[in-house]
Amino acid sequence: MKLPLLLLSTFAFLSAVAAAKSPNIVLIVSDDHGTDALGCYGNPIIKTPALDSLAADGTLFTDANCTTASCSPSRSVILSGLHNHSNGMYGLQHTFHHYQSFDEVESLPVTLSKNGYRTARIGKFHVAPEAVYKFDTVLSAGAANDPKTIGRSPYEMSEESRPVIESDDQRPFFLFYATDDPHRSNAFTADGLPTFDTYPEPNDFGNRDDGYPGINPVVYDPAKVIVPPFLPDTPACRAEIAQYYQSVSRLDEGIGHLIDILKKSGKYDNTLILYISDNGVAFAGAKTTLYEPGMRLPLIVREPGQKKKGRTQDAMISWVDLAPTLLDYAGVDLSESALHGRSFKKGVSGKLKNWDHIFASHTNHEATMYYPMRVIKNRQYKLIFNIAHGLEFPLAKDLLQSPTWVSMQKNGLKLYGKRTPEALLHRPRIELYDLQADPHEVVNLSENPEYAKIRDSMIAQLKEFQADTRDPWGIKWERE
Numbered sequence: 001m002k003l004p005l006l007l008l009s010t011f012a013f014l015s016a017v018a019a020a021k022s023p024n025i026v027l028i029v030s031d032d033h034g035t036d037a038l039g040c041y042g043n044p045i046i047k048t049p050a051l052d053s054l055a056a057d058g059t060l061f062t063d064a065n066c067t068t069a070s071c072s073p074s075r076s077v078i079l080s081g082l083h084n085h086s087n088g089m090y091g092l093q094h095t096f097h098h099y100q101s102f103d104e105v106e107s108l109p110v111t112l113s114k115n116g117y118r119t120a121r122i123g124k125f126h127v128a129p130e131a132v133y134k135f136d137t138v139l140s141a142g143a144a145n146d147p148k149t150i151g152r153s154p155y156e157m158s159e160e161s162r163p164v165i166e167s168d169d170q171r172p173f174f175l176f177y178a179t180d181d182p183h184r185s186n187a188f189t190a191d192g193l194p195t196f197d198t199y200p201e202p203n204d205f206g207n208r209d210d211g212y213p214g215i216n217p218v219v220y221d222p223a224k225v226i227v228p229p230f231l232p233d234t235p236a237c238r239a240e241i242a243q244y245y246q247s248v249s250r251l252d253e254g255i256g257h258l259i260d261i262l263k264k265s266g267k268y269d270n271t272l273i274l275y276i277s278d279n280g281v282a283f284a285g286a287k288t289t290l291y292e293p294g295m296r297l298p299l300i301v302r303e304p305g306q307k308k309k310g311r312t313q314d315a316m317i318s319w320v321d322l323a324p325t326l327l328d329y330a331g332v333d334l335s336e337s338a339l340h341g342r343s344f345k346k347g348v349s350g351k352l353k354n355w356d357h358i359f360a361s362h363t364n365h366e367a368t369m370y371y372p373m374r375v376i377k378n379r380q381y382k383l384i385f386n387i388a389h390g391l392e393f394p395l396a397k398d399l400l401q402s403p404t405w406v407s408m409q410k411n412g413l414k415l416y417g418k419r420t421p422e423a424l425l426h427r428p429r430i431e432l433y434d435l436q437a438d439p440h441e442v443v444n445l446s447e448n449p450e451y452a453k454i455r456d457s458m459i460a461q462l463k464e465f466q467a468d469t470r471d472p473w474g475i476k477w478e479r480e
Contacts, residue, residue: 022116022330023304024165024271025174026262027322029078030251031071031124031151031183032287033277035298036228037248045226046245047218050256051275051300058273058302059311059348065377066319068362069279069287069294071144072126074319075178076101078278079108079133081323081339083361085471091364093128094144099364100128107133108323112174115332120164123151123178135176137164142178147187151180152206154254155214158261166265172330177258181206182247184282184398196401202239203402205247214257218249229440230285230293230417236407237283244281272329275300276322284399285417285424288365290375290384291441295360303329303348315347315355316377340469359465363473369394372473376462382441383458384431387476393425418442430455 035041039048040055066074068084076082076089080101084090088102101107109119113136122139139160140150150156157177164173184203186194196203211217222238225245231237255275262268277297280286286293299317320341324334328343344352360375371394372387399405408416416424418440432446432455445451466474 022172024172024267025112025117025326025329026258026271026273027078027174027176027326028255028258028273028275029075029124029176029178030275030277031178031180032279032282033182033248033251033298034228034280034286034293035296036226036281036293037182037245038298040300041298043226045220045224047249048252050252050259051298054255054259054273054275054302055300056310058300058306058309059313061299061301061313061315061317063314064276064297064299064317064319065295065358065360066277066279066297067295067358067360069289070362070365071278072097072099073363074278075125075127076133077319078276078322079127079176080105081108081320081337081341083320083340083359083469083471085361085363085473086340086469089127091369092144092366093126097364097367099367101132103129103132105132108326109133109135109174109176111327111332112330115330116171117174117330118164118167118169118171119174119176120161121176121178122157122161124149124180125178139164147185147206149180151178153212153215154179154181154251155212155257156254158254158258159214161258162261165261165267172270174326179251179254181251182244182281184402186398194397196398199401199403199406200236201403202236202243203398205240205243207243207246207250212250215250215253218246220245228293228417230291230419231283231404232408232413232416234404234407234411234413237404240283240402240404270304272304272326273302274322274326276319282396282398283402284395284405285419287399288362288369288396289393290360290362290373292382292435292439295375301348303345306349308349311349313347313352315344315352316358316379317344317355318358318360357461359462361469361471365394365396369396372476374462374466374471374473376458376465377435378458380434380436381454381458382431382433382435383446383455383462384427385459385462386427386429386431387473387480389427389429393427395425430459432458 040052072093073084091099119135120137121135125142220242222242225241227233280294357378374385430446433441
C-alpha cells in the first residue's frame with residue numbers, strides 16, 4: 001500500500017526535526033600517535049595546547065585501546081564497529097596489499113547518513129571499498145603514505161572543513177578529520193614503492209624546511225625529549241623522537257584551528273568532539289604489536305553541554321566501542337545492533353560499571369606480514385595468543401628502516417628498551433603478563449604453574465570471544 005504524499009512529507013519533516021536535535025560529530029583520527037606524546041597524558045616536554053584544552057573541557061580516557069595496531073584494519077574497526085577479522089579488512093588497503101571489507105558491512109558514515117546526518121571526510125582514508133565506507137562529501141581524497149596529500153597540513157585541512165561546519169543546512173554533520181601526522185615520512189623508489197630509509201639522519205615525520213601554511217613549527221631538542229621505556233635511549237632514537245614531537249605539535253595546532261572554526265561558527269556547543277589515534281607510535285615494539293605502546297592510545301571526548309569538565313575515565317574502552325557510541329549520541333536505536341562494541345556515552349560525564357576487559361585482534365599489516373594475534377586484557381593481566389608463533393615477527397618497513405632500529409643493529413645493542421631484539425622478533429605461542437607488576441610486559445608468566453588458572457581462564461574467555469565474533473582463526477587452537 002502506498003502512503004499518501006502528505007504523510008510521506010510529514011515523515012520526512014519529522015525525521016529532519018529529529019536529526020536537527022542530534023549533535024554534530026567531529027571524529028579526529030591521527031596516524032601513529034601514542035599516549036607517550038601528549039601533555040594531558042603526562043608528558044611535560046611536548047607542546048599540545050589544543051588537545052590539552054580539549055581534555056580540560058571534556059573527558060580523558062586512561063585505558064582506551066585499538067583492536068589492531070595497523071592503519072587500515074584499525075580504521076575499518078573505527079568506522080564499522082566490527083573487529084577486522086569480521087569486517088574483512090585483514091591488512092593494509094593500498095597497492096598490492098589490497099585488503100578490503102566485505103560488501104555487506106554497513107559502516108558508521110552510511111548509518112549516520114541514513115539517519116539524517118550529512119557526512120564528510122578529509123585527510124587520510126585508507127579503507128575500502130568506497131561504497132562500504134561512503135561519505136556524502138569527500139573534501140580530500142587522501143592516500144596512504146603520499147607526501148603530496150593534505151593530510152600533513154592540518155591547518156589547511158581545517159580551512160577546507162569550513163563549508164561543512166559553516167553550512168546553513170539544518171541537518172547535523174559528521175566530520176571525519178584524519179591526519180597523516182605523526183606517521184613517518186617516506187619517499188618513493190624508482191619502481192614506485194615507498195621507502196623510509198634515511199639512516200643515519202632521523203626520519204622527519206613529515207616536518208619540512210619550508211613548513212606548512214598556518215603552522216608555527218615547534219622544534220625540540222633531542223637531549224630533552226622523553227624516551228619511553230620500550231625504546232633504546234640512543235642518539236638516533238632521541239633525534240627521531242624530537243622529529244615525532246614536532247609532527248605532533250603541528251597536528252595539535254591544526255586541531256586548535258578546527259576548534260576555533262567550530263567556536264566562531266557557533267557550532268562548538270552542539271558538537272561532540274573525539275580525538276583518537278589509529279595505533280601507537282611508529283617504532284618497533286609499538287606499531288603492529290599488541291603490546292601496550294601499540295594498542296593503548298589517547299581518547300579525549302568533549303560532549304555537547306558537558307557539565308563535568310576536566311574528567312578522567314578509567315573504563316577499559318576498545319575502538320569497536322566508537323561506532324556504537326557515536327550512533328548512540330546520534331539517537332540511532334542500537335537495541336538490535338550486531339556491532340561488537342557498546343556505547344560508552346554515559347561514561348563521558350558519568351560512571352561506567354563492568355568495563356573491565358577488552359579484546360584485540362590483529363591479522364596482517366602488509367600482505368607479506370602474516371602474524372595473527374588475539375588478545376584479552378583485564379585490569380591486571382594481558383594474554384596474547386600468537387597464532388603464527390613459529391614465524392619470526394615481521395617488522396613493517398617503516399620500523400625496519402628506522403634509524404632507531406638500524407643504529408641498534410649496527411652498534412650491537414643487546415637491549416631494545418626493556419626487551420632483547422630476539423624477544424621482540426621470536427615469540428612464544430602464549431604470552432601472559434601481570435600489567436600491574438610488570439607494565440612493560442617483560443616477564444612471561446604463561447608457563448608459571450602459579451598462574452595456570454589465570455591463563456586457562458583467559459584462554460577460555462578468548463575462545464568464547466572468537467566464537468561470538470565468528471573469527472576464522474578460532475580453529476587454530478585445535479589445528480595448530
